[in-house]
Amino acid sequence: MTEPHPLLKVKDVTKSYFEDGKEFKILDLIRFELAEQDFVCVVGPSGSGKSTLLRILVGLEKPTSGEVLFEGQPIRADNPQVAMVFQSFALFPWLTVTQNVELGLEAQNVPLPARQARARKFIDAVGLTGFENAFPRELSGGMKQRVGIARALAIEPLLLCMDEPFSSLDPLTAQNLRDEILQLWSDPQLPPKAVLMVTHSIEEAVYLADRVIVLSSRPGRMVAELVIDLPRPRNRKEPEFYGWVDEIYSLIV
Amino acid sequence: MSNSGDDVGPPKRVTDFHSISKASVGQILGLVEAVDEAGGTADVATISSEVDMDIDRLGPILAAAEFLGLLEVEDGDVRMTDLSRKLLSASVRERKSIVRGIIDDLPVFRRVTEMARVAGRPLDRREIVDALAASVGSHQAEEVFKALVYWGRYVELVRYDSESELLSLRTPSK
């Protein structure tokens, strides 16, 4: 009945902070759309407002002007169709792996048996079976982020938002987790329908994304929107791969 | 495979088990992937600069991967093995069961699971650490125990509750 909306529509979002009456513009006229099956990365140098943009997109912060529509409706922070993965993992230190993963389900009042079954499924999907009753402090960094991912997937969101999810990990763990994310992404049985990821690593963006949105440094403006049509699995040694990386580099510098 | 009566080994093997306490699953898999991307064989210096980790940090991971039979190191060259090739093409679940095969064969791991099986009840952390201390010294016992719990949990053969500090056995879910 309703005309089809894009999953996420970002309409001319601008964000400024005001200090002592002076305006500090962080984001300037960001506009793009996200459809199902999109894996989009936003790249930009540190301080270009990527985290701020993501927080606006999931409704944690209000834009100074412009708006964000999720399936045609203004976005809300507690929207159960959107889930978030954090750079610092943001796990609750006093909850076990299972309890952390159940967090969103508990908030949605999912009955206990269903909740446990769902948590088990996603803990298994990220390879954490065996660590169900461990506390975050007992896990390595990579495993902590797996919990973060399982917690996000457990609410079966349409859109998964990730803010530099691999930046606090060592390079090896990060690479391993990137590949596992792609494995999960390629499984049509599993949520989400679309991924929006923010990163400062151009290589990472080219390695993962179908589409890359490039932000300039302060204020963050959209410099380019590129479709990465490299076949998967991608090899970071190939010249085509490096062609893309170099192109984005030249756009930012 | 290895039999625990073979007496050249125990202290050395235990020390080796100690070596996998310095690396996580993710790091070892990441390293194997990096070697694979470099063409299946490369010298350590190249890998080190590829993955942007100095030898200090890479060393323990390399040692752990070698100990698990996932990489071969010779004259500063790193090579993939059949096992690691199999591992890379496997899914998250299958990877676990491959690593399970390796871990389950380690004498120290065997000894502890055997202890639990014979006792027929959950084992206290203290009991296990004491038993380990007898062979590796109390200095390393804690670390070995930690590694044991970490890997045991990962391959789903061990259940550990850090609240009650009790360790028990579990059957992997397929």
Place this chain on the structure above:
Amino acid sequence: MRGRRRALRFVAGILVFAGIVAAIASPQAALKALQLPLFALFSTSRMVAAYLIGLVFAIAYGHTAATNRRAALIMLPILDVLQSIPILAFFPAALLFFVVTFQGSAIGIEFAVVFLIFTSMAWNMAFGVYESLTTIPQDLEAAGSSFGLTGWLRFRLLEFPAAIPKLVYNSILSWTNGWFFLVASEVFQVGSSKFARPGLGAFIADAGRNGDVASIAVGLGVLAAVVLALDFFVWRPLSVWSERFRMDTASGRELAKVPRYEPFRWMPRFPAVRRTIIARAHPATQAYHRASVRLDRAYASHPNVVRDVRVVDLGLFVIVLLLVVTTGLIGLGQLFLRPLPPEAVGLPWAALLSFSRLLLSYGIALGWTIPVAVVLGESERVSRYLTPALEIFASLPATALLPVILGFSLAVVGSTGGAAQLAAILIGLFSMQWYLLFNLVAGVRSIPQDLREAARSFGLRGRPYWRRLLLPAMTPSLLTGSITAWGAGWNALIVSEYIEYAQRPYTVTGLGSLINQAVLVTGDTEVLLLTILTMIVVVLAMNKLLWRPLLKRAAIRYRLEV
């Protein structure tokens, strides 16, 4: 562990034996001593009641201040003032209020006592909750919001757990304060009427008034035993448990700027007991789980209950505060409309004398605590043996030591006046020194081993070692310790400058004795009010003009980056 248990058993055996011998030697005293467990129970119940009220208040207040920025603008300064003024000075007024309201019944006095203890417990806990909630890492908050944690669920899963470490830490402080006030408040005289409720504090005070040394000793022993037992069975396990609620420093902001002292570290962590309990507690955890689920559901159907509780709680607080403030203002208005009473001229002099005595106590306290703290902080071995003894000694509130200190002073100094002076200074010392000592120990312990070794390897020894490393590193904790110590010192004035011992009063000139004179003898509310006012002005001035600026500078200059 086993050795320690045997030692405990040995000590218990000696105590029982000594008790039996004493009972045979003096059956009358034994009979009186039999009441002591009951007294201990009464006193502890008052503490528990005050603590529970304080806890609910602290959570409501801290939570509101942390989540409502506009409310915080008013709430934080109020809390700041409440925390720094000597509350004991208000006790006579509060007591009168309750006694009048309840027409002299025992209930009224009980309320007054509990209220006083509450006022000594609540503020720092409220600050603790506020600090914890405002330092929750941004990402953790965002995770809570984006996964839909709101209202009760957010409180149960995020906010309350995040506040637990500071709540437990501050609860321990609050209980120390509470004992000090309990002992001071179980017996109180206003004019010619004496108000007393049975309890340990009243027992010790009575014994002191009658000069009954044996009873004083027994009373103190029981008090120490109760305090230590609570530490042993409640606070030590709780503080071990609270460790798990600490934020990962990797993902959070820096937590404490000034190093903290963790009391009772020498007490066992009870790993075996804890493990057995947890292993057996499965039904209990299940029950808890079911209960919390039911609470969640109850909350879902009555979403306003939590808000209502908070509104009622804070509403009561606001009403009480308004009452106090308006009566205060009216009193002040009347005060300044009339010509000042002649006694007012003596106020500055009294303030100066009180301050000088406290300064002397503070100096003595610094003199011994700095070197001892360095030894305790640097030597694991000395600390292992000395810390328990010191902490046991510190567990006795200075108010309970009044009779002992006065007896001691009389024995040392011949003249009555001299003894009163010495006693006032010693009580000041006893209320101040422990805060200094334990904060300083934490300061010394926070010096990284590297820094220490670097200093040694460059040959820093003796004076340069102190001047270049120890003293600067101790500065922040010295300042926090000093602030708390002076707070306690000002409160101690009320009890230290006017002591009744063996049926006669020992007084020195000062603000504290003016307050006591006004309450006990003259009943002159004008002087009372003026004295309290003077005291508050002095205390606030000292905090704002001296301690806060110093602390701010020290925090920047002497912070040890690890």
